[in-house]
Amino acid sequence: MTLFHRSLWFLASLALLVGLIWGWQILADARVLPRAFFPGPDLTWRALKRGVANGSLLSDTLTTLRRMALGWALASLIGVALGAFVGTSAWARVWIAPMFEALRPLPASAIAPVAMLFLGLTDTMILTLIAFGALWPMLLTTVHGFSNIHIRRREVATSLGLSRSAFITKIALPGALPDIMGGLRLGLTIALILVVVGEMVTVQGGLGARILLAARAFNAPEIFAGIAVLGVIGLLTNAVLSLVETYALRWQRR
Amino acid sequence: MTALKGLVLPIGLLIVWQIAAMATGMQSDTLAAPDGILVALVNGLTSAPFWVDTGDTLAAGGMGLALGFSVGAGAGILFALVPPVSRILRVTVELLRPLPSIAIVPIALLIFGFGYQLEVAIVAFATCFPVLVLTESAVRQVEPRLSEVARALGLTAWARITKIVLPAVLPRLFVALRLAAGIALIVAITVEIAANPIGLGSRLLRAASSLRPEDMFATLFWIAFLGWALNWGMLRLQSWLFPAMSRSER
Amino acid sequence: MSLSEHATSAMDAPRDTVLTVQEASVRYGATTVLKDLSLSLNRGEFVCVIGPSGSGKTTLLRLLAGLLTPVSGSVDFRGQPHRAPSRDIAIVFQDYTNALLPWRDAEGNVSLALEAAGVPRAERRDQIHALLRTVGLVGSEGKFPAEMSGGMQQRLQIARCLAQKPDVLLMDEPFGALDAMTRQKLQDELLGIVAESQVTAFFVTHDLEEAIYLGDRIIALEPNPGRVSQIFDVPLPKPRNQLTTREMPEFLRLRRQLFDFIERYEQ
Numbered sequence: 001m002t003l004f005h006r007s008l009w010f011l012a013s014l015a016l017l018v019g020l021i022w023g024w025q026i027l028a029d030a031r032v033l034p035r036a037f038f039p040g041p042d043l044t045w046r047a048l049k050r051g052v053a054n055g056s057l058l059s060d061t062l063t064t065l066r067r068m069a070l071g072w073a074l075a076s077l078i079g080v081a082l083g084a085f086v087g088t089s090a091w092a093r094v095w096i097a098p099m100f101e102a103l104r105p106l107p108a109s110a111i112a113p114v115a116m117l118f119l120g121l122t123d124t125m126i127l128t129l130i131a132f133g134a135l136w137p138m139l140l141t142t143v144h145g146f147s148n149i150h151i152r153r154r155e156v157a158t159s160l161g162l163s164r165s166a167f168i169t170k171i172a173l174p175g176a177l178p179d180i181m182g183g184l185r186l187g188l189t190i191a192l193i194l195v196v197v198g199e200m201v202t203v204q205g206g207l208g209a210r211i212l213l214a215a216r217a218f219n220a221p222e223i224f225a226g227i228a229v230l231g232v233i234g235l236l237t238n239a240v241l242s243l244v245e246t247y248a249l250r251w252q253r254r
Numbered sequence: 255m256t257a258l259k260g261l262v263l264p265i266g267l268l269i270v271w272q273i274a275a276m277a278t279g280m281q282s283d284t285l286a287a288p289d290g291i292l293v294a295l296v297n298g299l300t301s302a303p304f305w306v307d308t309g310d311t312l313a314a315g316g317m318g319l320a321l322g323f324s325v326g327a328g329a330g331i332l333f334a335l336v337p338p339v340s341r342i343l344r345v346t347v348e349l350l351r352p353l354p355s356i357a358i359v360p361i362a363l364l365i366f367g368f369g370y371q372l373e374v375a376i377v378a379f380a381t382c383f384p385v386l387v388l389t390e391s392a393v394r395q396v397e398p399r400l401s402e403v404a405r406a407l408g409l410t411a412w413a414r415i416t417k418i419v420l421p422a423v424l425p426r427l428f429v430a431l432r433l434a435a436g437i438a439l440i441v442a443i444t445v446e447i448a449a450n451p452i453g454l455g456s457r458l459l460r461a462a463s464s465l466r467p468e469d470m471f472a473t474l475f476w477i478a479f480l481g482w483a484l485n486w487g488m489l490r491l492q493s494w495l496f497p498a499m500s501r502s503e504r
Numbered sequence: 505m506s507l508s509e510h511a512t513s514a515m516d517a518p519r520d521t522v523l524t525v526q527e528a529s530v531r532y533g534a535t536t537v538l539k540d541l542s543l544s545l546n547r548g549e550f551v552c553v554i555g556p557s558g559s560g561k562t563t564l565l566r567l568l569a570g571l572l573t574p575v576s577g578s579v580d581f582r583g584q585p586h587r588a589p590s591r592d593i594a595i596v597f598q599d600y601t602n603a604l605l606p607w608r609d610a611e612g613n614v615s616l617a618l619e620a621a622g623v624p625r626a627e628r629r630d631q632i633h634a635l636l637r638t639v640g641l642v643g644s645e646g647k648f649p650a651e652m653s654g655g656m657q658q659r660l661q662i663a664r665c666l667a668q669k670p671d672v673l674l675m676d677e678p679f680g681a682l683d684a685m686t687r688q689k690l691q692d693e694l695l696g697i698v699a700e701s702q703v704t705a706f707f708v709t710h711d712l713e714e715a716i717y718l719g720d721r722i723i724a725l726e727p728n729p730g731r732v733s734q735i736f737d738v739p740l741p742k743p744r745n746q747l748t749t750r751e752m753p754e755f756l757r758l759r760r761q762l763f764d765f766i767e768r769y770e771q
Binding site for chain 1: 261284359439474
Binding site for chain 1: 608620648
């Protein structure tokens with residue numbers, strides 16, 4: 001398909017989305033949809049504008065973004081460092097890795113009540129929850145990447161006389177990068193989910209708390225506004241990470 | 255042998271934990287010793303409410319999975335076989351896909367109230383997108399090779415789907431189901447923790463907020479075991495149903 | 505690097521040896537892959553190794569590389585016991601895709617060897633460019649391996665090996681995966697590079713004509729367990745030429761001999 005065709009389809013697809021939203025508006029106006037649940041795009045938009053005007057939406061968004069970024073960065077650092085250690089050490093692969101593998105299917109959000117008990121309804125608890133939940137995919141993909149270095153690369157390293165640290169930074173880490181990027185992406189998705197869970201449970205500000213409080217007040221437009229912002233966050237963070245990935249893995253072109 | 259080595263560290267940690275608890279004579283609202291947790295777990299496993307909660311979580315997650323998987327797989331097959339549908343819906347799907355499923359809990363709560371329906375809806379929403387993506391790519395990759403065969407044989411569209419496409423994508427459809435099952439359990443528990451007062455997630459939250467760490471850790475270990483068992487069972491099922499697939503994938 | 509005599513033909517008097525293998529045996533578990541093998545490589549000569557599959561050609565190369573140690577016997581490099589890989593011995597692997605780093609471009613891949621040797625950043629650039637020129641990769645400095653043909657990737661691997669400034673260049677069927685035209689071209693370039701740098705070359709191949717065309721000496725291994733069966737001298741004049749050399753009576757005679765040798769092991 002040519003670029004021209006693809007752009008045409010994209011525009012058509014965009015038009016469909018606009019059409020769907022418009023249809024939603026018509027249905028809402030005609031009171032076909034219960035207005036208490038589906039307030040219509042106009043009311044959602046008004047809630048968004050109101051939120052932006054009084055600054056509360058922006059500050060909640062920033063709070064959520066800050067927590068998400070901090071938790072994700074923490075998980076990435078620990079996950080990649082620990083994963084590199086376990087992946088490069090045959091000893092750790094035998095004695096430690098099975099425990100990580102067994103913990104992988106544990107629903108990360110199940111740790112929320114535990115974290116709440118230890119840390120209370122605090123910012124730290126939300127960060128811990130995100131870091132813990134997003135840690136696993138990064139840890140496991142990094143272990144996978146580091147333990148699957150081709151034997152030839154090891155031989156090249158020994159015949160060149162590379163030091164252990166040079167081997168890790170110049171051969172193992174870049175070689176594991178495709179796996180690590182996959183883990184970072186998965187971790188980001190989990191971080192977004194967990195920041196919302198954490199904020200809903202603790203009600204300490206942020207978009208999660210915002211939509212929860214809106215639900216308690218039966219304020220549907222406010223909920224939709226919050227969901228829309230969360231959707232945009234998900235879309236943008238994913239897109240940015242995709243760009244980074246495309247650049248970092250540009251050597252993988254074929 | 256290697257499997258046994260993997261057990262050494264967790265068991266060692268449990269022993270250290272137990273000894274530390276006994277040595278300090280720990281009295282805590284937040285921590286529990288392994289023996290206390292074990293007692294709580296045994297008590298739970300021999301009492302009806304514990305199994306009611308387990309059943310609630312599995313039933314809601316299972317129904318959500320069934321719904322989400324059907325919708326996702328159906329849409330995925332349609333998208334792959336009729337590319338214009340996929341192209342025209344691309345923007346809408348890409349916009350909805352990264353939306354954290356938990357964010358729609360409040361709106362689902364307004365519509366359905368507390369209970370099964372809420373959880374089923376969220377689980378279905380969360381599972382249907384990954385299944386859609388996996389199914390679409392699975393069908394895409396099989397179709398070109400076999401569609402010519404189908405055309406040469408003069409098969410109808412229906413026969414093409416049932417005789418050619420489905421058998422060819424079945425193994426990868428199962429992989430999608432396996433991953434979706436994991437997501438379903440996670441989302442079900444998450445919904446229960448965040449809002450819905452049923453199931454194991456809510457049990458966990460109750461134990462935590464009423465300062466019963468033994469019960470809390472017992473439930474946590476039980477959830478971890480369920481997640482592990484589900485994953486293990488699906489993997490075994492996969493290698494039994496599609497031996498060739500499992501060998502290449504794992 | 506000291507100057508060595510011209511490696512015009514193996515008829516010359518014995519020169520100083522670089523690598524010596526004495527009565528070495530190698531085992532993988534219960535199977536003996538090499539048994540009591542003795543061999544010496546003279547400075548500046550081009551030695552080719554042929555043999556049926558299972559005769560331990562690659563194992564011998566790995567032994568010389570220091571990637572494995574013999575269970576009995578010894579390997580000496582420049583008169584010292586050789587137990588671990590040395591920067592002075594470079595290896596060109598057959599599977600260039602795995603031996604190159606796909607995330608580094610051509611310059612970066614050559615640079616790896618210089619970084620390992622601790623060459624200061626400022627000096628690397630010129631050296632890299634000189635090496636890429638030597639192997640005919642000018643204009644491809646910024647290309648990643650995935651953007652290169654097989655022949656170019658193998659050239660790049662050779663450039664990286666030359667960056668080690670090795671005394672010995674070990675090559676494990678380096679042209680085995682390339683098409684006939686590229687292969688001939690690379691054979692000639694390799695001969696030029698070896699003659700110029702006066703490196704000692706050890707070349708494993710399953711292509712008998714390639715062994716004759718490149719080698720000063722050909723070592724024929726026999727299998728079960730792997731050991732030296734025969735050594736052939738190659739008294740063909742240098743520089744060699746793809747057309748005239750291959751038509752010389754001596755070439756054809758050797759070709760016949762090697763063919764007879766290898767045929768004994770093919771059922």
